[in-house]
Amino acid sequence: MNSNGLAINNHVIPLNMTVINRTAYDEVDYPSYVYPQTHPDRLATIATLLGMNPAPVEACRVLEMGCGAGGNLIPMAFDLSESSFVGVDLAGSAIAQGWELIAALGLKNISLQQLDVMAFPCELGQFDYIIAHGLFSWVPEVVRDRILAICRAHLAAQGVAYISYNAYPGCRLREIARDIMRFHSKDKHQAAEKVGQSRAVIKWIAEAQVQTNSYANFLTEMNNRLMKRDEGSIYHDELADVNVPLYFHEFAAQAHKHGLQFLSEADYFERSADSSFTVEAARQLDQIGEEDTLAESNIWIS
């Protein structure tokens, strides 16, 4: 480390001097998993198939916004030793956990910084791949706008950004459960109590149904899922104050406003409807065109 910042592969990254208050993610950890659909190899492969000439994954720069404890980014850095990785997140505790793992692995090609994306420094430079998984729908509008602006300003030529968000209309179903859980747990203050009450109320309503219909089926499925889910993810996903799903057309309009161009779904086979629909429905969807179909995990280029 030098006096101005952290050096990775000779690229100096300024340390953020802004004081950041503790966040809900410092109080309750969010599970930090690997998301294969965000890996530069996946992004580069899809970009190449669609006619781009993206940076080789063996020698690229990757940024992840809202990286949490680095569960997604650190394995990439471990695997791609000649590439460099920068992760930023508002939660200091998650960043500290990430650094512990980085130190234990002895990695020199990754830096995690506690940083509000609203204060993203332009000195961080250009990136070949930018990842924002599980961030866009979890932040207010002004931050969503900033995330897109960062993608536009910091994507290198032939750069690729991966942005996921919660998508309508599918999320309408999840919102039924979210509304029930938030209402039922609103007077509880501890995270564990809130999650406990939320699980309990869905279980009770699911088991109270006497009719077999789509509502009862949904509640049973939700109950089963909640029993298996991590407490932190229920707290930060279902019970979060900000959890904003968007229609693809809304997301696309915002991204276009920032000069970003839609490339593909991150699951390449979702580009073709064949895998999820009947042959006839897939044929009809193909005729409608890509930009009008449903999408929740997209790749964008500047």
Ligand SMILES: C[S@@+](CC[C@H](N)C(=O)[O-])C[C@H]1O[C@@H](n2cnc3c(N)ncnc32)[C@H](O)[C@@H]1O
């Ligand atoms: C729902 S969690 C997702 C974490 C991880 N990306 C994942 O998908 O598992 C949202 C993350 O975004 C971070 N975050 C929220 N607002 C942020 C901001 N303004 N700047 C940077 N990170 C932010 C939170 O601290 C949290 O770690």
